Amino acid sequence: MRGRFAARAGLVVAALFLVAVTLMAVAPGLFTPLDPLATDTDRVLQPPGWGHPFGTDQTGRDMFARVVHGASYSLGVGAGATAAALVIGVVVGTLVGLAPRIVDGVAMRGVEILLAFPEFLIALFAIAVLGPGPVNVATAVGVAALPAYIRVARAETLVVRRSGYVEAARGLGVHPLRVAVSHVVPNTLRPLGVIATIGIGTTIVAAAGLSFLGLGPQDPTPEWGLLLSGGRNLLAQAWWVAFFPGVLITGTVVSATVVGRRLRRAGEGRRS
Amino acid sequence: MTDAHVLVRAAGLTVRFGSTVVVDSVSLSLAAGECLAIVGESGSGKTLTARALLGLLPDGAVLSADELLIDGADVRRNSEADWRRIRGARVGLVSQDALVSLDPLRRVGREVAEVLEIHGDPVSGHRMPWAALDETVTTQLGRVAMPEPEERARQYPHELSGGLRQRALIASALAGKPGVLIADEPTTALDVTVQAQVLDLLSGLRDDGLGIIVISHDLAVVAGIADRVAVMRSGRIVEVGATVEVLSNPRHPYTRMLLAAAPRLPDASFPESSFPEPVEGSRPSTSSGGDPVLRATGLGRDFRRPDGGVRSAVDDVSFDVLPAAAIGIVGESGSGKTTLARLLLGFDAPDRGSVTLDGQPWSGITEGRRRSRRGDIQYISQDPLGSFDPRYTVSRIVAEGLRGGSRLSSRTRAARIRTLLDSVGLDASLAGRRPHELSGGQRQRVAIARAIASEPRILVCDEPVSALDVSIQATIIDLLAGLRRDLGVALVFVSHDLAVVATLCDDVLVMRDGRVVESGAIGEVFAHPRHPFTRALVDAVPRMP
Structure with a gap:
């Protein structure tokens, strides 16, 4: 009973955290009136305290404002890349799942080769080809996540394709394209949506990682990975510059995973 | 009952789940021999009653009894360890x-x-x-x-x-x-x-x-x-x-x-009197009476066995289905009944022979050419729930069966769906339900409504009542017989249950190992089986005294 209570409390905390981060991304003004780009040479490297809850950096910018405004970049890249990967993954996965076996075989071997590389490595390759920049980071991260979505969409399609209701629709003379759109895709979406929720966390980490390496947005943009990178050299004097962006990244990823797993459990219960 | 040796005696046996009573003061006794x-x-509590005698009730079930003796010992307060010894x-x-x-x-x-x-x-x-x-x-x-x-x-x-x-x-x-x-x-x-x-x-x-x-x-x-x-x-x-x-x-x-x-096999000693009269308006399906709706000629379908050999699931099967006829296909599991049904429906392609629908080729053509004619031949399966998209409502399921459903105005479509639900004995209030909210009999009715929505000439039914309770079974059989009479739709009825086939069909094919071993009018085949397998099948059917 106690374990269940702890799990529930954890779920509530995670959900609240995600809501808060989403609000930061949509309406940062709700959290802080300060400008994340405004420097103040009188207040350089202030420790957390009254007026500057997260302290200030080496040019006196308010870290709280920078972290809050950074949410839109990090979350935008994470959600955007995941959504793009999901949509393309569903389309490709469904087509491959419905295609003749030979097409399926060739396509899936290709996907498996991509899956053999770590996602981050693929993202780095993509950046190497596309060049650095915020949009390219999102593209790179999305491309890296794509093979997993294709694979799951195809597997779900194969299950639904053999189901009684797809055969029934065929028996009613429904056109295959219509069967795919009205029966196959909607029934594969539920498990994919769950995976995407967990995937947002992974994409945020990957995007922050690329920014950390200097391949994403450039200073003074308040992006979490970039903030973390900027604070790295100051760890000894001013821990707070790197600490708070790190907490936000970790918190978002853990929360997305916790909520995603909970959704998956609920989905499994309903499907059986 | 002899007073010899009473093994089990129960009185006032009651099983509850929370406040729901699922077994209500049952009393029974059993003697040796x-x-x-x-x-x-289903749902009558028979299995739970039996499980209570083994201490094997599911979690959450609470047992109470005025008396529960096994071999003379009171087992009401038994621990799990005591039960294991029993x-x-x-x-x-x-x-x-x-x-x-x-x-x-x-x-x-x-x-x-x-x-x-x-x-x-x-x-x-x-x-x-x-x-x-x-x-x-x-x-x-x-x-x-x-x-x-x-x-x-x-x-x-x-x-x-x-x-x-x-x-x-x-x-x-x-x-x-x-x-x-x-x-x-x-x-x-x-x-x-x-x-x-x-x-x-x-x-x-x-x-x-x-x-x-x-x-x-x-x-x-x-x-x-x-x-x-x-x-x-x-x-x-x-x-x-x-x-x-x-x-x-x-x-x-x-x-x-x-x-x-309970459907029964007609009594062999009085074949003439005990056979149901042929349904009025139907034509005998073997004699003349118009061109066949469906014709199977020398159908064969082979499957590769794990050891590399070839097994003919269906071999050299030929028959005609005339308009409004009802043909039963009986046989034991593995006899090829379902494979045959799939061949007739064009879900699977035969390796030998051919199927024609309304005189036109039905096998050996592309799915694209079959699609527009699919409405003429419809399918009812044993598992209606599996044949429904779980996200669809009843009305959307039935609408999928309508020809040119997307071109109809929503008003016409709704009216058609209401008529269809009515003709299978379903209340229009069920139209908004999802399949898992329906009972087994209701689901099969929805499947039938969808199948007749395109006004087919022939319905292929694969064990449509096997998963249903006897009383529900009877109502579905009545419904199918009524549709045949009112709509003139022909039935191909695949079943392992000879009695069900005898109630509904005029003619029967007996299948064994993919081949038709005997065929003819129901009364003739079941009363005077010529093939030893048919005889064994008929003899094995349990009968009421």
Whole structure:
């Protein structure tokens, strides 16, 4: 009973955290009136305290404002890349799942080769080809996540394709394209949506990682990975510059995973 | 009932889930050498009653009883450990699906040996020495008439046929030498000829002094073996008495309804009088009466076996279906009935022969050319729930069957759906429900409504009533007969149940190993079977006295 209570409390905390981060991304003004780009040479490297809850950096910018405004970049890249990967993954996965076996075989071997590389490595390759920049980071991260979505969409399609209701629709003379759109895709979406929720966390980490390496947005943009990178050299004097962006990244990823797993459990219960 | 040796006596047996009473003050008793049948439809509480006698109620169930004696001992306050000493040693259990009940990774002999190790030698009750184990296992398997018991003991469950698996399960249930055997739907998963053998076996064991409680949804199955019958409904025993008495002179209306609903094979001695009159307006399907709706010529379909050989699931099958005719296809599992149905529907392509629909080729053409004609031939499956998209509502499911459904105005479409639901006896208020919110009978009605939405010329039904309770079964059969009469739709009715086919069809094809061994008018084939297999099939059908 106690374990269940702890799990529930954890779920509530995670959900609240995600809501808060989403609000930061949509309406940062709700959290802080300060400008994340405004420097103040009188207040350089202030420790957390009254007026500057997260302290200030080496040019006196308010870290709280920078972290809050950074949410839109990090979350935008994470959600955007995941959504793009999901949509393309569903389309490709469904087509491959419905295609003749030979097409399926060739396509899936290709996907498996991509899956053999770590996602981050693929993202780095993509950046190497596309060049650095915020949009390219999102593209790179999305491309890296794509093979997993294709694979799951195809597997779900194969299950639904053999189901009684797809055969029934065929028996009613429904056109295959219509069967795919009205029966196959909607029934594969539920498990994919769950995976995407967990995937947002992974994409945020990957995007922050690329920014950390200097391949994403450039200073003074308040992006979490970039903030973390900027604070790295100051760890000894001013821990707070790197600490708070790190907490936000970790918190978002853990929360997305916790909520995603909970959704998956609920989905499994309903499907059986 | 003899006063000899009462093995089980229960009074006021009640099982509750929370505040819901699922078994309501049931009283029963069982003596040695007696067979008591508990009969009822799904949800009647028959299985829970039997499980209560083994202390095997599911979590959350609460048992109370005024009296519950097993071998004279009060078991009401038994701990789990006490129950373990009773299970297998005093009361044995045989469940419906032997393939699930036997451990797939264990040889059949181990299954029996385990019981011997736990409960000791069946004769002396002493611990079994290792050396004697094999021999005793063989003896036990021999007792349930397992052919070549030594060899079978070394085989795995999947290597045995359904009937042999059921025998192995009975052998392991009896290995602890229990006085009572509880058999929960012991033959429901079996072919009719195998069912007859298992019933014979149980009947022989009863004659040797075993007390048997057999649970079944089928009155005819228990008629031949039970001494007494208890009919259950909604958790209560509504009628109990000697089998002959209950079946020939039922007092409770529910028993009467069950008896009336059970489809029967016509009596062979009076073939003329006992056959249902051909449905009015239908034309005999073998003689002249217009061009056939569907014609199968020399159909064959081969499948590759795991060892590389080829098995013909369907071989050289030819027949015609005339407009508004009803043809039954009967056979045991693996006889090729379903493969044949799939070939007729164009879900699968034949390796040999051809199918024509309304005189036009139906097999050997592309799916694209078939699609526009699909509305002429429709399919009703055994599992309606699986044939519905779980996200769809009833009205959307039925709408999918309408020809050119997307071109109709939403008003016309709604009206058509209402008419269709009405014609299958469903209330229009169900239109917004999703499939999982419907009962089994309602689901099959929705499937039928969808199938007739395109005004087909022929319906192919694959075991459409096998998963339904007897009373529901009867209403669905009536519905299909009515549609045939009113809409002039022809039926191809695939079933393992000869009695169901006899109620609905004019003609029958008997299939065995992919071939048609006998065909003709129902009355002729069932009353005077020429092929030995047909004879065996007809003889094996359980009959009411």
